[in-house]
Amino acid sequence: MKQDAAASAVPACFISNHEGFLGNIKKLIRDFVVTEIDVDGRQVTSEADVQAPAECSLKTSARWKQNRCLQGPEDKRDRSLQGPEDGDISALDLSASGPDSLDLSVVLGPAVSERLEHFVLSLRDEVEDGGGGGGDGGNAVARKELSLGSFTDKYQRANVHRAVRHRFPFLMTVTIQPEIRVREDPDYRELSQLVSEEEAEDFFRFIDAKAQDSSYAFHPDDDKERRTAVHHFLNRRFGKLVETKTLGERHMSAISVRLRERGRPKKRSSDDRREEDVYTGEGGRCGLFGLAAHWSFLLLLFLLAFTLCKENLETLEAISYMAATLGVLPSDFSYAGIKDKRAVTYQSMVVKKVSPQRLMEKGSEFERRGMRLSHIRPAAEPLKLGRLRGNHFDLVVRDVRSHGADKAPSAEARRQLAGLVVEALQNVEARGFVNYYGPQRFGSGQSVPSDRVGLALLKEDTVNAVRLFFSPDDGDDLSSQAKRHFLQTDNAKESLALMPASKARERLMLRALNRYGTGPEGCAKAWLSLPHGMRVFYPHAYCSRVWNEAVAHRLATLGHGARQGDLVWTRDAETAANDDGGGGGERKAAQIHVVTEREEQEGVYALAQVLLPMPGNTVKYPENATGAWYRERLARDGLDKCRFRLAALKLNLPGCYRPLLASLCNLSYRLSDGDAGETAADASGGKSQGRLDGEPPETLTLTLNFDLDSSCYATVCLREIMKCDP
Incomplete structure (x- = not known):
């Protein structure tokens, strides 16, 4: 069934x-067995052996030298205050600033770490309730502070500053010796109104790292006014530290930010506080330790690519487990596509904030879960869905x-x-x-298909979506028991205790439901607790079902030829898509042509060239009976007025065009x-x-x-x- x-x-x-x-x-x-083929046409296969730590260090070191993130040989200062020659990180003892130095529960202790987590949640709640805008509400959020305690040792204070800023880039850390306090950074709040929260966090990590001659690029944005506002903000708040410019043309324009050359102005205003070394919190570096912490932080910002071989695991399940094991967020992983569960699959992944050594240290734990990592190497940028x-x-x-x-x-x-x-x-x-989209798109093996959950989300019925999400499967396994207990009792805390540790999505949801309640607002926050890739999977599943039904209707009513009103690519767009290797998958280009009556009669286009749209807010529908069918089908599910934008869940579904064959x-x-x-x-x-x-x-x-x-x-x-x- x-x-x-x-x-x-x-x-x-x-x-x-x-x-x-x-x-x-x-x-x-x-x-x-599924093996990913990258954009260059190469199969992503697992190499014979995972690279040795020394080999990874050499390659990482070479990449750093190429990007000039570290001091070059022209720097004539005392070598004792610099890193190892040629950037060889293996020669520098980073034991004082290893992975545990970024674990807040280790740095602050469990009790203070938990208070900090609650403080962050309270800030977010106040912003969502209206405190994030201007006026007195915004000032109240900005003034809200939390004391992390007193730290008499300056090295310990540096570690606290560094760990807090790494985990929460949107917080300011202030030292009133020997006490450290945290509060929300108003600069972050202002920037997050102009770009995505993820971009804002990444930008502030870039600012805090201060890697010499490094740069940061925001995502392309075709809104010129918004780009101008971002330029003005960056120049106003960080103008003495960075310089900005726009790269690209028209729809591909993106803002690039580069750190200025070394040197500090003689006079500093209160707005220049970010030019301090936030990890010391006291206006200066702490000798070799400060530099070691700085280098370690650079390493954790560095992107690592690797080949993931997994067996009988969902891609998102594998990511959740790796994130928990490595102490990072699931959103720190990027990938080009989701692979089958019941299969042996090979795919590329990129992770940030993890060192090569840390990745390999956890290799045996990953193997016990049916995962093997190989071909670990530096990466220039994260992967994007569909980039294969x-x-x-x-x-x-x-x-x-x-x-x-x-x-x-x-x-x-x-x-x-x-x-x-x-x-x-x-x-x-x-x-x-x-x-067609395959059964795995809809959660094969589940009692409730994922598209039903997606429909509830598109109708903004988050409570029903949660209950559908927790529909138990047949059988009496621990996961089904936990789901039944939640549906019968609404007790998220007890259900969380029953839920197996391997069920990352369910546990994330239950934690949020326990914290915020099971009402409409609590359910919305529970969905927001999932990474974007997991959250958007469900509305995409619904749109995929509609697409499948549209194809069947189109073939049954209009036959196996290109008909008037059908959508096809323009010749230039089709050539470009084929050259890019995207022949049969989803495409988002705008060069759509509507087949005319003359073109149908002359047989200009074949069925293989016909496209059907995936429902979304940027697509156009066929100008024939198929287009009318789309409108009737969405209306039947109560989505005739749906804009495919869910602000409360931070989801936007633009749609795409998919070849019929x-x-x-x-x-x-x-x-x-x-x-x-x-x-x-x-x-x-x-x-x-x-x-x-x-x-x-x-x-x-x-x-x-x-x-x-x-x-x-x-x-x-x-x-x-x-x-x-x-």
Whole structure:
């Protein structure tokens, strides 16, 4: 039943008319291997061994020298006050400022750390309630302070300043010897009104690091007035420390910020307080310790890329576990795409605020959870969703048999079955398949599909969305018990105690519900406790279901050709998309063309060029019966007036355009006897062939290898090949 709920979101509509066959996929985890293909067309495979710490240090050091983040050889000051020569971090003892020096529970103690957490929450609550704007409310928030206690040792004070600013960039730390107090930074509040909170936090970490000749770039913004406001703010508040300029043209314009050359003005105003070394909190560096702390902080700001191999784990579940183990936030990880759970998958990831040594120290813990990290290396920037060319699949279909037959007992029947397999593969290789979103998009294996949760969120019914989210699965496992307890009692604290530690999303939600209550406001804050990538998954699932249904309706009513009113890419946009490697996945470009009556009659466009929009606030809909269907479908769910912007949940769904058909490439296959290793397959010239050797046993096994564009699903491709749900 659980499988049927997700599978029903993928309509049974096909392009080819071959017979197909039956078989089982994912019988073993290793039967389904997914390898990401990066934007340069390279497979992201796991290297033989994780790099040794010394090798990582050398590469990291070289990257620092390239970016000139550390002092160059031209600096003639006393070498004893500088870092190791050539930036070799392995030669500097950072034991005093290792990873634990950024753990607030270690630096401040559990009690003070918890008080600080509550203080931050109270600040956020007051800002959300109206205190973040101008007037007396804003001044009240700005004046609110918390004492962290007295610290007589200046090195200890430096560590406290550094740890607090690292964890909460939006706080100011003030030393009134020997006491340290914290309050909200009004500069952060002002900047976060102009850019996203994440950008504001990253910018303030950049400012606090003060890496020589380093720079920071905000996300591209096509709003000139907002860019001007950001320029004015930065020049007014940090003009003596940084210089700004706009890079790019039109829609790709972005503000770049660069630290000015060393040197401090003779006179300083009260607005220049950020030019102090915040880690000492006392207006000067603490000798070698201050520099060591500074270098350690640079290391933690540094971006590390790595290859993640995971087995039988969701991508978001893996990230949650790694974040908890490393002591960072799930949002500190970035990735190009979400991979299957019941599979062995290889993908690139980037994490910030973690050193190479720290990452490798936790390798054994990750392996116990079904994860292996390799190819650890410096990264220039975080990854973005969709920034991949596609995925390579190595699949095994076991117990291959004809429709209506349990097995293939005779040699003749087996030869006929081999013919069916070859015909199916050749048809799909030539014609492609309907580009549906696969069952995993809707949470296959769950009692309530994710799209139902997404619909509740789009209707801003956060309470119902929470209850749907906590719908228990069949069975009596600990997770289902905890969910049932919550739905029956509304007691988030007791349910949290029952919830397994591996269920990161559920535990985040329960913590927030325990803190804020289970009413509408508490449920909204519970959703906000999830990282953006997890939060937006559910509305995207709903939009994906609508897209799937739209495709089925379009094919059933308008047939298999391009019709008047259909949407296609303009020629230039299509060429650019293909050159960029995004042939079959989601695209967000604006160059959309509406097929005219003449173009339909002359057959200018083929079905493979037709696009359908994913619902959102920036897309246009087809100008034919399909467009009317979209409007009726959304109205049926009460979304006829939905703007696909959820301010309370900080979600914006612009939508995108997705090709109606997708195609596979680099196809090869082999058909073997049962689980035997002897196979027959593949041919020259890129054409696929198949053969059977010897007198076979009762079952056949089909091994497939092919590539798909990003956001295309191998399970959907197999449906077209087999003409059934595999």
